[in-house]
Amino acid sequence: MAERNMVNLTITMTREERKALKQIALDKDMTVSALLRNWLKEHQAKEEQNK
Template sequence: MAERNMVNLTITMTKEERKALKQIALDKDMTVSALLREWLKEYQIQEGAEKNG
């Protein structure tokens, strides 16, 4: 991964949600951070497609 200016992010969630998030990342063989970046990218692509109709 190219070097980036990274920041820390704090998210409040239940223990069950945290466990589920960690399990999804584990199933995909990636970190939770990478999983969230992937989801964000997919969301941005989807939003862009909807706006461009």
């Protein structure tokens, strides 16, 4: 992965949501951070298609 200027992000969610997010990442063999970056990339691509 290319060197990036990383920052910390704090999100508020329930314990159940946190557990579900961690399980989804585990099922995909990735970190929660990688999962969120992947979701963001896909979301941005969909938004571009809708323009």
